[in-house]
């Protein structure tokens with residue numbers, strides 16, 4: 001039987017060195033609280049990160065950890081997972097690490113459905129290098145590297161994941177402690193690659209960037225907590241919902257005008273990514289920001305595929321015999 | 336007679352008496368044609384037969400960079416050279432003495448390499464005005480006197496092949512495809528070789544296409560019979576069997592040998608090998624080859640790019656597998672940051688660079704040794720890696736095994752340098768018994784062993800290696816990464832004294848490998864000399880032959896060869912300083928010479944060449960003589 005762990009068991013003795021008030025702290029807490037609930041021996045967890053504030057994460061986990069190089073964590077994690085399928089492999093990355101320098105690896109890790117969990121801490125800025133525009137920084141935003149306004153259009157992380165054929169995408173936020181834990185758990189249980197965008201406040205260089213979504217006072221009207229199989233209701237008084245209108249578009253409706261039966265029912269397993277894309281795309285003020293698991297479909301994992309092809313190959317191939325292999329082909333003997 | 340070019344002209348005079356057979360010591364023949372003409376195939380069949388006959392041999396294919404360069408142009412010419420002999424051989428031959436040219440472009444592209452008085456067999460059907468123009472000839476070389484230094488035999492190969500296949504119910508295109516078999520049959524007659532191995536091969540190869548098998552068989556025989564009866568070829572040649580060490584042999588290219596070495600590493604270490612690779616010329620064969628042998632415990636991962644290829648291999652090494660990645664120069668450039676991570680994380684990793692001509696995309700299909708500095712120094716910071724170089728196609732097998740042994744024992748990355756010449760060139764290999772191969776000892780740390788705590792950067796006293804722990808091992812959870820490590824604990828540390836200490840540890844660890852590498856051997860010591868030829872990598876054979884040729888002229892020089900460039904063998908300094916003149920031939924602008932001078936404060940004289948071609952023995956002999964004032 002696996003030992004019953006507590007949060008403390010997952011905390012390393014390294015002093016945590018993020019800025020006071022950084023959203024990373026609560027993500028660390030959520031992870032440390034979730035892992036004990038999974039019933040997995042501690043040594044089976046591996047945290048792999050790239051470069052950035054978020055990528056210091058593995059140092060603070062009392063598990064196996066590898067702080068690697070900028071953008072490449074998904075590629076390294078792929079190697080780890082193929083070499084040892086028994087491990088539970090988690091990639092910790094940020095918006096710069098994953099979507100700028102590491103964009104290619106995110107695409108391929110997801111399209112291959114490598115059975116790893118990618119947590120992208122999205123703070124819409126470069127924190128570690130002190131405040132430059134990132135791939136998710138708003139258009140026109142003034143940052144250290146864009147003093148006259150960011151000329152580049154931002155990319156939305158979940159769009160990238162969907163476009164990469166991810167089998168599991170979800171969104172949560174540093175301030176939604178319980179929600180975060182629920183999403184992390186679902187990611188763990190998903191058989192295949194998972195991609196979770198975690199909205200994270202960079203207290204120093206982009207403070208309050210998610211205020212219009214996550215501020216306590218307005219939050220309930222600005223986010224929708226999606227639940228599989230449930231109609232899409234939201235709002236402080238649960239008085240609003242989402243439906244598909246005659247044009248095939250998502251529409252926020254009042255439950256005074258519509259009944260719950262008119263609303264869209266969330267289906268994470270819907271093979272058609274169209275609705276998932278629309279949900280991921282929603283932004284306040286017109287729409288609530290979608291939180292929770294948006295898509296979770298079943299596809300063979302990369303590991304399963306590799307093992308399957310190796311098995312099929314081995315069945316057809318001769319029994320491995322190094323000596324025979326060396327002496328194969330056209331040989332000749334000199335007496 | 337030593338060589339065909341020594342044969343008197345009279346032998347080649349058409350006559351109507353009995354054909355003569357002349358014995359020669361060795362032959363270098365090159366098959367050249369359009370890339371669609373099947374010259375690689377003709378070459379490899381000729382090689383096979385020659386190997387089975389019992390000659391020593393070495394081969395070198397030469398193919399265009401473009402897959403389908405315009406037909407009939409010089410850019411589209413594909414060639415295959417075989418050097419075979421009755422005594423030992425170290426190169427695929429300097430200058431062919433026989434050129435089989437299937438079209439004007441093939442003649443144009445290769446004539447400059449042909450030895451004076453060499454024999455040209457050309458397909459006269461292709462010498463039309465249009466083809467001559469495509470090849471860039473202003474006049475017909477057969478008529479303008481430009482071939483007067485050679486012996487030319489014109490054979491209407493296309494016509495004769497069609498004629499031989501006229502009764503077969505296959506397309507003209509398929510008939511024309513058999514031209515290479517006609518040329519091959521003719522060549523077999525020229526060198527008194529049996530058709531049997533090729534006939535058997537055709538039968539097997541085209542078992543499901545009996546008409547095509549028949550066509551190839553008929554063309555092969557037709558070529559042979561034509562040569563046997565025509566007056567154009569009054570003489571043929573014979574190269575006696577070589578005296579080879581008893582054993583079982585096969586012919587093998589460098590890339591094949593390297594791949595087999597990787598498979599052997601998996602068996603000898605009883606540990607899974609993980610290859611991360613991205614397609615790149617001339618290394619891709621390794622990916623293809625290993626993908627066919629996953630049953631030996633090889634995981635093959637075709638990554639999204641060169642960076643992911645090495646990163647996945649590092650991940651696999653971290654997880655306890657033998658990680659390897661194989662690439663060429665441009666890929667190596669992309670991998671340098673990740674290679675540095677392996678240096679810092681002190682993980683075992685083998686990185687193969689099958690060098691090609693550079694810089695940038697350079698000469699993708701041509702060899703060069705110009706990535707030595709890149710291997711040694713191409714990373715930020717003080718970043719030592721072991722650098723090993725293969726000296727021959729067969730040596731690629733042994734060196735990749737050695738690379739794994741060093742990587743695992745010292746927990747460090749090892750760069751193995753091959754090149755396009757070794758990769759595609761072939762030689763005969765006296766096969767080893769598996770029991771003769773050194774094992775690869777893999778030891779993971781599995782428990783705390785009574786220590787209070789686990790220290791991921793605690794070092795083995797002898798090797799300075801840190802422990803290798805597989806994630807999943809209970810009680811040894813730890814974190815590593817690219818930030819500077821504190822000695823022993825592996826915690827992040829910015830302490831100045833600690834950094835200096837760790838930099839020295841990483842350097843010293845590579846130096847300790849000296850204990851596991853053989854000392855330099857000096858060749859040619861039968862006669863005293865104060866001149867030493869120093870080589871590394873694939874120029875071994877050319878330097879060897881140059882030394883022997885000089886000795887025949889009474890000029891005695893010694894030779895040594897560095898298979899290990901970092902660290903260098905323990906007697907390197909002593910050997911170098913015992914000679915007055917040290918000459919370093921290499922296919923770059925003097926990179927190894929620079930390293931030797933810097934390391935040993937010994938003046939050396941470089942011989943450099945950057946033509947995308949291996950050294951010719953002739954060139955080396957000439958330049959060594961110039962240096963020695965002889």
Ligand code: SF4
Pocket residue numbers: 017018019021022023024053054123127128201202203204205
């Ligand atoms: S810079 Fe921003 S993201 Fe980085 S630790 Fe500080 S608050 Fe957190």
